[in-house]
Amino acid sequence: MQDSIGIFDSGLGGLTVLKSLARHFPQESFCYVGDIARLPYGNKSPETIRKYGDQVLDFLHRQQVKALVIACNSASTMYLGEKDFKGIPLLNVIEPGCRAALEAASDDKIAVLGTSATIRSGAYARILKQLRPQVEVLEQACPLFVPLVEEGMLNDEVTQTIARRYLTHICQQRFKTVILGCTHYPLLRQDLLQVLEPGTQLVESGDVLARELQQLFASGQLPAAHGPSRSLKVQITDLTDHFERLALQLMSPESIGVLEKIVL
């Protein structure tokens, strides 16, 4: 998989990123690792997240991918400012997300939704304020969103009731730009739009990472693929019916070339 782009997530949520990148770059091959055996990362300690993250990146490194994308926001908080991993270009999802949100916003107010680990890290607020010191940031942990997505409770009244609780301050304080700081959250798009003020903009990781990769290609830092056809490979650290169903929900079955279990 020497010409592939590696994508790493704690689970299958990052398939939303794979899907977006595969659409933006139809020539490129991708190699996705989901660390399902040990998910969720969102409630682990920084030391444990970094340890597991390094194991996954090492695994992708040994497969000689040409770039590494950390789709998982909780893992990304451990790699801020790191431009490469053992010499391979490394992208995390936080810094590009901040830049995209600031460009999209019509005011100086950005809200961030994420897992407990992502919000506790304070990474989004810190980087947003580095980029634009006067920005007002509201960070909100939404720990039930991942289990709700994994139970398929989309367009669901219960999900919207829980969303209403999490989003109270965002609505009351009229934040109109919201970073979806977790790969699972794009699947809740409809539920969130039901609850948020009309006209609220949602910033999603897939689009943001596509822009970053585009810049790497344009600047010549990353060579474009030259093979006759591309491949999409999904490797996960555990294999259950549940996750197979979820994978099919997230990606159309014919688009995944290889789905295999690996041991880290």
Next chain:
Amino acid sequence: MQDSIGIFDSGLGGLTVLKSLARHFPQESFCYVGDIARLPYGNKSPETIRKYGDQVLDFLHRQQVKALVIACNSASTMYLGEKDFKGIPLLNVIEPGCRAALEAASDDKIAVLGTSATIRSGAYARILKQLRPQVEVLEQACPLFVPLVEEGMLNDEVTQTIARRYLTHICQQRFKTVILGCTHYPLLRQDLLQVLEPGTQLVESGDVLARELQQLFASGQLPAAHGPSRSLKVQITDLTDHFERLALQLMSPESIGVLEKIVL
């Protein structure tokens, strides 16, 4: 910890079991391992659950505990019928739970609530029918209950709305004996009783395991503690603020003697 009883859970839910056993056996010392770094077990494959389970049991075995209690229901499904682990008496939570439910029931109808892995295993239904072939069993997976407990959403309207969904058939078909097939569920007792028919009996793992241990003591298979004072040791594979809070919610802080992080 040569005179201790080892308790194993995927997380901290099993502290409900530790609390119950510590109350029943005030002389005994306990050594608890919560595999927090890799929880939840409830959505992993059988192979992965067994692999992680063996690692934890091995760890407790090396600490020379005198008995091993698997408090985690998902892990218990992997050790059915196994009476010892490397020569040390081994208790799982499923078989004793089935016996206790059949004794408690005034009819031949038993409902079981559990994680996806526990329910998918079909272990409860299989054992209940072995013990009483005419019993009618209704098994219901409740995958959102663990995250709801871990977010502290107890005595909460949202939790009750979700419970109402999960318990629809149990209420409609008038099941009056319900096994709480997950260590977290006793914390939802009040929420469940709000939703279930009045007079429904809940069978909890802590009580059930206390009875089993009592029998091992009474039969002489397990020597009683003889030290001057007992100790309670909690060892977890990851340490986060979140789980410290949860631990304190589940056990009073002064009752935990040692809380330490271990690597498996």
